[in-house]
Amino acid sequence: MHRIAVIALDRVDSLNLAIPGQVFGTATSEDRPAGAVFGAPLYEVLVCGERPGLAVTGRGGAELFQLTAPHALSAALTADTVIVPGARLDIEPAAEVLELLRQAHGRGARVASICSGASVLAAAGLLDGRRATTHWTSAESLAQRFPRVEVDPNVLFVDHGDVLTSAGAATGLDLCIHMVRNDFGSAVAADVARHVVVPPQRTGDQAQFIVHHEPTADSGSLEPTMRWLQGRLGEPLTLSDIARHAAVSPRTLNRRFREQTGMTPLQWLLTQRVRHAQELLETTALSVEDVARHCGFGTAINLRQHFGRRVHISPLAYRRAFQPR
Numbered sequence: 001m002h003r004i005a006v007i008a009l010d011r012v013d014s015l016n017l018a019i020p021g022q023v024f025g026t027a028t029s030e031d032r033p034a035g036a037v038f039g040a041p042l043y044e045v046l047v048c049g050e051r052p053g054l055a056v057t058g059r060g061g062a063e064l065f066q067l068t069a070p071h072a073l074s075a076a077l078t079a080d081t082v083i084v085p086g087a088r089l090d091i092e093p094a095a096e097v098l099e100l101l102r103q104a105h106g107r108g109a110r111v112a113s114i115c116s117g118a119s120v121l122a123a124a125g126l127l128d129g130r131r132a133t134t135h136w137t138s139a140e141s142l143a144q145r146f147p148r149v150e151v152d153p154n155v156l157f158v159d160h161g162d163v164l165t166s167a168g169a170a171t172g173l174d175l176c177i178h179m180v181r182n183d184f185g186s187a188v189a190a191d192v193a194r195h196v197v198v199p200p201q202r203t204g205d206q207a208q209f210i211v212h213h214e215p216t217a218d219s220g221s222l223e224p225t226m227r228w229l230q231g232r233l234g235e236p237l238t239l240s241d242i243a244r245h246a247a248v249s250p251r252t253l254n255r256r257f258r259e260q261t262g263m264t265p266l267q268w269l270l271t272q273r274v275r276h277a278q279e280l281l282e283t284t285a286l287s288v289e290d291v292a293r294h295c296g297f298g299t300a301i302n303l304r305q306h307f308g309r310r311v312h313i314s315p316l317a318y319r320r321a322f323q324p325r
Contacts, residue, residue: 086115
């Protein structure tokens with residue numbers, strides 16, 4: 001069987017920890033004895049703890065209970081896949097854990113993370129020069145702590161084959177089912193999804209649904225310009241218009257936006273327009289054409305194109321999913 005090692009760190013998140021066992025423990029062969037619900041198991045799942053008496057937490061890091069994992073960290077040295085569930089970000093991972101991950105990756109094991117577990121993979125150097133994701137609330141912190149990692153907060157998971165990262169909480173289900181699909185095919189993965197009662201496939205590039213915050217004073221010197229732009233999302237603004245308001249050259253404006261936001265002014269403006277469209281689709285009965293005009297897209301066709309690229313569903317599908325009934 002394919003051996004899965006789940007690394008239980010101190011202050012590990014309870015849902016993150018449970019997901020791999022639930023998904024991989026449900027995956028069985030399609031050949032079943034007559035009358036049997038399940039076939040032969042396809043995975044062996046080992047929960048490996050860094051020490052006895054680990055705290056398991058819920059939302060906000062509150063301790064729910066303590067756990068003594070049935071296996072030591074050393075058991076992960078023979079695993080085919082090593083998974084790091086999310087844990088408290090303010091606790092540095094032990095050197096032993098980081099070395100184990102490097103060794104596992106070095107000998108060809110697949111290494112994955114759920115939620116803030118990406119920070120542990122980054123600390124081990126496994127994400128250097130790579131695109132990765134994590135929960136949207138942790139993305140900025142991850143990018144600041146590990147500048148060599150290309151952090152993408154707008155996707156559910158990222159698969160490099162040897163290293164995989166997923167966004168918050170339940171996206172661990174999407175990631176694990178994706179790995180089952182890669183290992184044993186779509187039929188087995190669909191069977192797992194039916195038993196866990198989740199959609200059989202959400203692609204990794206589907207957007208996380210993020211609560212977006214307004215620019216604040218700590219946004220730096222660009223904060224007045226950001227607020228000016230947000231008040232004019234429906235206007236046809238150019239790079240020169242924005243630079244003129246900021247009283248700098250377009251080149252300087254581009255540099256400052258990249259330094260403070262990781263994107264150009266026009267990319268940032270487009271992101272704000274999509275976010276405003278999300279808000280209007282959630283909270284108003286405006287037609288898609290009217291939403292497009294309010295947000296500066298001009299036509300519904302332009303809105304659908306830009307919205308689809310960033311949110312990965314259509315405006316109408318987004319409205320059906322998120323507008324209160």
